[in-house]
Amino acid sequence: MEKTYSVVFYSKTLVEPVKKLKDSLKSKINWYNSCNSEAHITICEFTIDESEFDSIKKKLSKISNTFTPFPVSLDHFDSFQNSGAFFIGVTKDSENNLVPIMKKIHETFKFLKLKKSDNPHMSIGRRLTPENLKIASELFTAINLEFECNEIVLREFDPKVKQFFVIDAFAFGSNPEPEFVQGSLF
Template sequence: MNLKLNRDWYSVVVYPHPEVINEVAVIKDKFAAKIGWYASRNSKAHITVIAFIADQYELAFYIRQIEKFCYSQKQQEVVFDQLSLSKFSRAAVMLPNDSSKPYLNDLLKRLRKQLKTSQTINGSNAHISIGRKLSSSQIDLAESLYSHVSLKFNCDTVAIRKFIETKGQFEVIRTFRFLEKPFNDAQHLLFN
Protein backbone atom coordinates (compact mmCIF):
# COMPACT_ATOMS: atom_id res chain seq x y z
CA MET A 1 0.00 0.00 0.00
CA ASN A 2 1.35 3.43 -1.00
CA LEU A 3 0.83 5.92 1.84
CA LYS A 4 2.78 8.74 0.21
CA LEU A 5 0.61 11.81 -0.32
CA ASN A 6 0.65 13.75 -3.57
CA ARG A 7 2.24 17.15 -3.24
CA ASP A 8 1.49 19.98 -5.66
CA TRP A 9 2.77 23.50 -6.28
CA TYR A 10 0.56 26.32 -5.03
CA SER A 11 0.84 30.07 -4.82
CA VAL A 12 -0.93 32.60 -2.65
CA VAL A 13 -1.69 35.85 -4.43
CA VAL A 14 -3.47 39.13 -3.97
CA TYR A 15 -6.16 38.89 -6.62
CA PRO A 16 -7.58 41.98 -8.33
CA HIS A 17 -11.16 42.39 -9.47
CA PRO A 18 -12.24 40.82 -12.80
CA GLU A 19 -12.28 44.23 -14.54
CA VAL A 20 -8.59 44.75 -13.71
CA ILE A 21 -7.75 41.18 -14.75
CA ASN A 22 -9.40 41.98 -18.10
CA GLU A 23 -7.49 45.29 -18.42
CA VAL A 24 -4.19 43.45 -17.87
CA ALA A 25 -5.23 40.85 -20.46
CA VAL A 26 -5.72 43.69 -22.98
CA ILE A 27 -2.24 45.06 -22.13
CA LYS A 28 -0.80 41.57 -22.64
CA ASP A 29 -2.64 41.22 -25.96
CA LYS A 30 -1.10 44.50 -27.13
CA PHE A 31 2.35 43.32 -26.00
CA ALA A 32 1.95 40.04 -27.84
CA ALA A 33 0.81 41.77 -31.03
CA LYS A 34 3.97 43.91 -30.95
CA ILE A 35 6.65 41.57 -29.54
CA GLY A 36 5.34 38.04 -30.18
CA TRP A 37 5.01 35.21 -27.68
CA TYR A 38 6.51 35.63 -24.19
CA ALA A 39 6.48 33.98 -20.74
CA SER A 40 3.50 34.93 -18.53
CA ARG A 41 1.45 35.69 -21.64
CA ASN A 42 -1.58 33.73 -20.38
CA SER A 43 -1.16 34.27 -16.64
CA LYS A 44 -4.04 36.24 -15.10
CA ALA A 45 -3.19 39.44 -13.23
CA HIS A 46 -2.09 38.89 -9.63
CA ILE A 47 0.40 39.96 -6.97
CA THR A 48 2.41 36.98 -5.72
CA VAL A 49 2.70 36.61 -1.95
CA ILE A 50 4.32 33.16 -1.65
CA ALA A 51 4.68 29.83 -3.44
CA PHE A 52 4.84 26.43 -1.77
CA ILE A 53 4.60 22.68 -2.28
CA ALA A 54 1.97 20.92 -0.16
CA ASP A 55 -0.10 17.80 0.25
CA GLN A 56 -3.81 18.03 1.13
CA TYR A 57 -3.13 18.33 4.89
CA GLU A 58 -0.47 21.00 4.48
CA LEU A 59 -2.78 22.89 2.13
CA ALA A 60 -5.45 22.83 4.86
CA PHE A 61 -2.95 24.56 7.18
CA TYR A 62 -2.40 27.36 4.63
CA ILE A 63 -6.14 27.74 4.11
CA ARG A 64 -6.71 28.16 7.88
CA GLN A 65 -3.91 30.74 8.11
CA ILE A 66 -5.30 32.74 5.18
CA GLU A 67 -8.82 32.68 6.66
CA LYS A 68 -7.40 33.92 9.96
CA PHE A 69 -5.51 36.72 8.21
CA CYS A 70 -8.43 37.81 6.02
CA TYR A 71 -10.90 37.87 8.94
CA SER A 72 -9.61 41.21 10.22
CA GLN A 73 -7.74 42.54 7.16
CA LYS A 74 -8.72 46.03 6.02
CA GLN A 75 -9.51 46.73 2.37
CA GLN A 76 -7.95 49.65 0.54
CA GLU A 77 -8.03 51.06 -2.95
CA VAL A 78 -4.68 50.66 -4.71
CA VAL A 79 -3.32 52.10 -7.94
CA PHE A 80 -0.71 50.61 -10.28
CA ASP A 81 0.39 53.38 -12.61
CA GLN A 82 4.03 52.70 -13.46
CA LEU A 83 5.13 50.33 -16.21
CA SER A 84 8.67 49.11 -15.60
CA LEU A 85 10.65 47.42 -18.37
CA SER A 86 13.96 45.92 -17.26
CA LYS A 87 16.62 44.30 -19.40
CA PHE A 88 18.37 43.21 -16.19
CA SER A 89 15.38 41.25 -14.83
CA ARG A 90 14.07 40.60 -18.38
CA ALA A 91 10.59 41.60 -17.25
CA ALA A 92 7.76 44.04 -17.84
CA VAL A 93 5.78 44.77 -14.68
CA MET A 94 3.29 47.28 -13.36
CA LEU A 95 4.25 48.91 -10.07
CA PRO A 96 2.05 50.55 -7.43
CA ASN A 97 2.03 54.31 -7.02
CA ASP A 98 3.65 55.96 -3.98
CA SER A 99 0.45 56.07 -1.92
CA SER A 100 -0.39 52.38 -2.55
CA LYS A 101 3.12 51.02 -2.00
CA PRO A 102 3.20 51.24 1.86
CA TYR A 103 -0.17 49.49 2.21
CA LEU A 104 0.82 46.70 -0.21
CA ASN A 105 4.30 46.25 1.32
CA ASP A 106 2.76 45.95 4.78
CA LEU A 107 0.04 43.58 3.54
CA LEU A 108 2.57 41.25 1.84
CA LYS A 109 4.93 41.35 4.83
CA ARG A 110 2.20 40.44 7.34
CA LEU A 111 0.66 37.74 5.16
CA ARG A 112 4.08 36.18 4.47
CA LYS A 113 4.77 36.15 8.20
CA GLN A 114 1.40 34.43 8.79
CA LEU A 115 2.16 31.75 6.17
CA LYS A 116 5.91 31.29 6.69
CA THR A 117 7.07 27.69 6.92
CA SER A 118 10.19 25.90 5.72
CA GLN A 119 8.21 25.06 2.56
CA THR A 120 7.40 28.62 1.42
CA ILE A 121 9.19 30.77 -1.15
CA ASN A 122 8.49 34.51 -0.89
CA GLY A 123 7.47 36.53 -3.90
CA SER A 124 9.12 39.90 -4.53
CA ASN A 125 7.85 43.44 -3.96
CA ALA A 126 4.29 44.21 -5.01
CA HIS A 127 3.94 44.19 -8.79
CA ILE A 128 1.69 42.84 -11.52
CA SER A 129 3.66 40.98 -14.17
CA ILE A 130 3.00 41.73 -17.80
CA GLY A 131 5.80 39.59 -19.21
CA ARG A 132 8.81 37.59 -18.01
CA LYS A 133 11.90 36.14 -19.67
CA LEU A 134 11.79 38.88 -22.29
CA SER A 135 14.68 39.35 -24.72
CA SER A 136 16.41 42.72 -25.06
CA SER A 137 14.77 43.23 -28.46
CA GLN A 138 11.31 42.46 -27.02
CA ILE A 139 11.89 45.04 -24.28
CA ASP A 140 13.03 47.60 -26.86
CA LEU A 141 9.84 46.98 -28.88
CA ALA A 142 7.65 47.16 -25.78
CA GLU A 143 9.07 50.53 -24.65
CA SER A 144 7.11 52.38 -27.31
CA LEU A 145 3.78 50.73 -26.52
CA TYR A 146 2.50 52.74 -23.59
CA SER A 147 2.79 56.35 -22.59
CA HIS A 148 0.64 55.91 -19.48
CA VAL A 149 -1.12 53.00 -17.81
CA SER A 150 -3.22 53.01 -14.67
CA LEU A 151 -5.02 50.21 -12.88
CA LYS A 152 -7.14 50.97 -9.84
CA PHE A 153 -8.91 48.43 -7.66
CA ASN A 154 -10.11 47.78 -4.14
CA CYS A 155 -7.57 45.38 -2.64
CA ASP A 156 -9.92 42.95 -0.89
CA THR A 157 -9.16 39.40 -2.06
CA VAL A 158 -6.46 36.77 -1.61
CA ALA A 159 -6.48 33.59 -3.69
CA ILE A 160 -4.78 30.21 -3.63
CA ARG A 161 -3.71 29.01 -7.05
CA LYS A 162 -2.67 25.45 -7.95
CA PHE A 163 -0.16 24.67 -10.68
CA ILE A 164 -1.85 22.62 -13.42
CA GLU A 165 0.90 20.58 -15.03
CA THR A 166 -0.95 19.91 -18.29
CA LYS A 167 -1.56 23.65 -18.85
CA GLY A 168 1.75 24.88 -17.48
CA GLN A 169 -0.24 27.54 -15.56
CA PHE A 170 -1.53 28.27 -12.08
CA GLU A 171 -5.32 28.35 -11.68
CA VAL A 172 -7.31 29.82 -8.81
CA ILE A 173 -8.82 27.12 -6.61
CA ARG A 174 -10.08 29.28 -3.75
CA THR A 175 -10.56 32.95 -2.92
CA PHE A 176 -10.79 34.73 0.44
CA ARG A 177 -12.27 38.20 1.02
CA PHE A 178 -10.95 40.72 3.54
CA LEU A 179 -13.73 40.84 6.14
CA GLU A 180 -12.51 43.84 8.19
CA LYS A 181 -13.85 42.34 11.43
CA PRO A 182 -12.15 43.11 14.73
CA PHE A 183 -10.98 40.23 16.88
CA ASN A 184 -12.31 40.02 20.41
CA ASP A 185 -10.28 38.33 23.18
CA ALA A 186 -12.05 34.96 22.80
CA GLN A 187 -11.35 34.90 19.06
CA HIS A 188 -7.67 35.66 19.66
CA LEU A 189 -7.50 32.57 21.85
CA LEU A 190 -9.26 30.44 19.23
CA PHE A 191 -7.13 31.62 16.32
CA ASN A 192 -3.81 31.39 18.18
Protein backbone atom coordinates in the same frame (compact mmCIF):
# COMPACT_ATOMS: atom_id res chain seq x y z
CA MET B 1 1.02 14.22 -3.77
CA GLU B 2 2.70 17.60 -3.88
CA LYS B 3 1.10 20.58 -5.59
CA THR B 4 2.24 24.14 -6.19
CA TYR B 5 0.18 27.12 -5.07
CA SER B 6 0.47 30.87 -5.11
CA VAL B 7 -1.10 33.53 -2.91
CA VAL B 8 -1.89 36.74 -4.77
CA PHE B 9 -3.81 39.99 -4.81
CA TYR B 10 -6.35 39.59 -7.60
CA SER B 11 -9.26 41.52 -9.05
CA LYS B 12 -11.61 40.33 -11.79
CA THR B 13 -11.92 43.97 -12.94
CA LEU B 14 -8.27 43.98 -14.06
CA VAL B 15 -8.24 40.65 -15.91
CA GLU B 16 -9.58 42.00 -19.23
CA PRO B 17 -7.67 45.32 -19.44
CA VAL B 18 -4.37 43.58 -18.61
CA LYS B 19 -5.14 40.73 -21.04
CA LYS B 20 -5.47 43.37 -23.79
CA LEU B 21 -2.01 44.72 -22.90
CA LYS B 22 -0.53 41.22 -22.93
CA ASP B 23 -2.21 40.39 -26.25
CA SER B 24 -0.89 43.63 -27.74
CA LEU B 25 2.66 42.73 -26.71
CA LYS B 26 2.16 39.14 -27.93
CA SER B 27 1.15 40.48 -31.36
CA LYS B 28 4.55 42.25 -31.55
CA ILE B 29 6.93 39.63 -30.08
CA ASN B 30 4.93 36.35 -30.24
CA TRP B 31 4.65 34.01 -27.23
CA TYR B 32 6.44 35.00 -24.01
CA ASN B 33 6.42 33.99 -20.34
CA SER B 34 3.29 35.25 -18.56
CA CYS B 35 1.43 36.10 -21.77
CA ASN B 36 -1.47 33.84 -20.75
CA SER B 37 -1.40 34.49 -17.00
CA GLU B 38 -4.35 36.41 -15.55
CA ALA B 39 -3.60 39.79 -13.94
CA HIS B 40 -2.44 39.50 -10.33
CA ILE B 41 0.12 40.78 -7.82
CA THR B 42 2.13 37.88 -6.42
CA ILE B 43 2.62 37.58 -2.67
CA CYS B 44 4.27 34.14 -2.55
CA GLU B 45 4.45 30.70 -4.11
CA PHE B 46 5.03 27.33 -2.45
CA THR B 47 4.79 23.59 -2.94
CA ILE B 48 3.09 21.45 -0.31
CA ASP B 49 1.73 17.97 0.14
CA GLU B 50 -2.06 17.81 -0.28
CA SER B 51 -2.35 16.80 3.38
CA GLU B 52 -1.24 20.34 4.38
CA PHE B 53 -3.82 22.08 2.19
CA ASP B 54 -6.61 22.52 4.77
CA SER B 55 -4.16 23.94 7.30
CA ILE B 56 -2.92 26.48 4.74
CA LYS B 57 -6.50 27.52 3.92
CA LYS B 58 -7.32 27.98 7.62
CA LYS B 59 -4.25 30.19 8.10
CA LEU B 60 -5.17 32.29 5.03
CA SER B 61 -8.73 32.68 6.26
CA LYS B 62 -7.60 33.73 9.74
CA ILE B 63 -5.02 36.24 8.51
CA SER B 64 -7.35 37.72 5.85
CA ASN B 65 -9.92 38.42 8.51
CA THR B 66 -7.48 40.89 10.11
CA PHE B 67 -7.00 43.01 6.96
CA THR B 68 -9.13 46.00 5.97
CA PRO B 69 -10.01 46.70 2.30
CA PHE B 70 -8.27 49.60 0.54
CA PRO B 71 -7.95 50.95 -3.01
CA VAL B 72 -4.91 50.04 -5.11
CA SER B 73 -3.73 52.25 -7.97
CA LEU B 74 -1.34 51.14 -10.69
CA ASP B 75 0.05 54.18 -12.50
CA HIS B 76 3.28 53.39 -14.35
CA PHE B 77 5.19 50.81 -16.35
CA ASP B 78 8.63 49.63 -15.31
CA SER B 79 10.95 46.65 -15.62
CA PHE B 80 13.41 44.52 -13.72
CA GLN B 81 16.23 44.43 -16.26
CA ASN B 82 18.07 41.54 -14.57
CA SER B 83 15.10 39.16 -14.80
CA GLY B 84 13.55 40.52 -17.99
CA ALA B 85 10.28 41.37 -16.25
CA PHE B 86 8.07 44.15 -17.63
CA PHE B 87 5.30 45.21 -15.26
CA ILE B 88 2.73 47.75 -14.13
CA GLY B 89 3.84 49.44 -10.92
CA VAL B 90 1.70 50.55 -8.00
CA THR B 91 1.61 54.04 -6.46
CA LYS B 92 3.57 54.72 -3.28
CA ASP B 93 0.34 54.80 -1.22
CA SER B 94 -0.71 51.44 -2.64
CA GLU B 95 2.74 49.99 -1.97
CA ASN B 96 2.53 51.21 1.64
CA ASN B 97 -0.74 49.28 2.04
CA LEU B 98 0.28 46.12 0.15
CA VAL B 99 3.76 45.49 1.58
CA PRO B 100 2.70 45.01 5.23
CA ILE B 101 0.13 42.41 4.13
CA MET B 102 2.75 40.65 2.00
CA LYS B 103 5.19 40.59 4.94
CA LYS B 104 2.51 39.30 7.33
CA ILE B 105 1.69 36.44 4.92
CA HIS B 106 5.39 35.65 4.43
CA GLU B 107 5.80 35.55 8.22
CA THR B 108 2.71 33.32 8.63
CA PHE B 109 4.12 30.80 6.13
CA LYS B 110 7.79 31.04 7.10
CA PHE B 111 7.75 27.29 7.82
CA LEU B 112 7.28 26.68 4.07
CA LYS B 113 9.94 27.07 1.42
CA LEU B 114 8.48 30.26 -0.09
CA LYS B 115 9.25 32.05 -3.31
CA LYS B 116 8.46 35.52 -1.99
CA SER B 117 7.67 38.77 -3.71
CA ASP B 118 8.56 41.86 -1.67
CA ASN B 119 7.89 44.39 -4.40
CA PRO B 120 4.18 44.67 -5.38
CA HIS B 121 3.80 44.79 -9.17
CA MET B 122 1.60 43.32 -11.89
CA SER B 123 3.66 41.47 -14.50
CA ILE B 124 2.95 41.91 -18.18
CA GLY B 125 5.86 39.70 -19.24
CA ARG B 126 8.66 37.75 -17.62
CA ARG B 127 12.04 36.56 -18.90
CA LEU B 128 11.89 38.98 -21.82
CA THR B 129 15.03 39.57 -23.86
CA PRO B 130 16.51 43.09 -23.70
CA GLU B 131 15.11 43.66 -27.21
CA ASN B 132 11.61 42.62 -26.15
CA LEU B 133 11.83 44.74 -22.98
CA LYS B 134 12.60 47.70 -25.23
CA ILE B 135 9.62 46.89 -27.46
CA ALA B 136 7.34 46.65 -24.40
CA SER B 137 8.57 49.95 -22.98
CA GLU B 138 7.97 51.69 -26.32
CA LEU B 139 4.56 50.06 -26.77
CA PHE B 140 3.25 50.95 -23.29
CA THR B 141 3.86 54.43 -21.91
CA ALA B 142 0.83 55.44 -19.84
CA ILE B 143 -1.46 53.46 -17.54
CA ASN B 144 -4.01 54.17 -14.85
CA LEU B 145 -5.75 51.15 -13.30
CA GLU B 146 -7.46 50.81 -9.94
CA PHE B 147 -9.11 48.06 -7.93
CA GLU B 148 -10.49 47.55 -4.46
CA CYS B 149 -8.14 45.22 -2.60
CA ASN B 150 -10.57 43.32 -0.40
CA GLU B 151 -9.28 39.75 -0.49
CA ILE B 152 -6.30 37.51 -1.09
CA VAL B 153 -6.59 34.65 -3.54
CA LEU B 154 -5.15 31.15 -3.51
CA ARG B 155 -4.25 29.72 -6.92
CA GLU B 156 -3.20 26.19 -7.85
CA PHE B 157 -0.68 25.40 -10.58
CA ASP B 158 -1.91 23.10 -13.34
CA PRO B 159 1.20 21.35 -14.70
CA LYS B 160 -0.59 20.31 -17.93
CA VAL B 161 -1.60 23.86 -18.88
CA LYS B 162 1.40 25.41 -17.09
CA GLN B 163 -0.83 28.09 -15.54
CA PHE B 164 -2.14 28.98 -12.10
CA PHE B 165 -5.91 28.95 -11.60
CA VAL B 166 -7.91 30.59 -8.81
CA ILE B 167 -9.26 27.99 -6.41
CA ASP B 168 -10.26 30.07 -3.38
CA ALA B 169 -10.57 33.64 -2.13
CA PHE B 170 -10.25 34.94 1.43
CA ALA B 171 -12.13 38.17 2.10
CA PHE B 172 -10.69 40.89 4.29
CA GLY B 173 -12.74 40.99 7.51
CA SER B 174 -11.60 44.36 8.92
CA ASN B 175 -11.04 42.66 12.29
CA PRO B 176 -7.56 43.65 13.44
CA GLU B 177 -6.14 41.33 16.03
CA PRO B 178 -6.30 42.92 19.47
CA GLU B 179 -2.94 43.86 20.87
CA PHE B 180 -1.96 41.83 23.89
CA VAL B 181 -2.06 44.09 26.93
CA GLN B 182 -0.28 43.02 30.09
CA GLY B 183 -2.90 43.19 32.82
CA SER B 184 -2.41 44.02 36.46
CA LEU B 185 -3.51 41.81 39.31
CA PHE B 186 -3.98 44.73 41.73
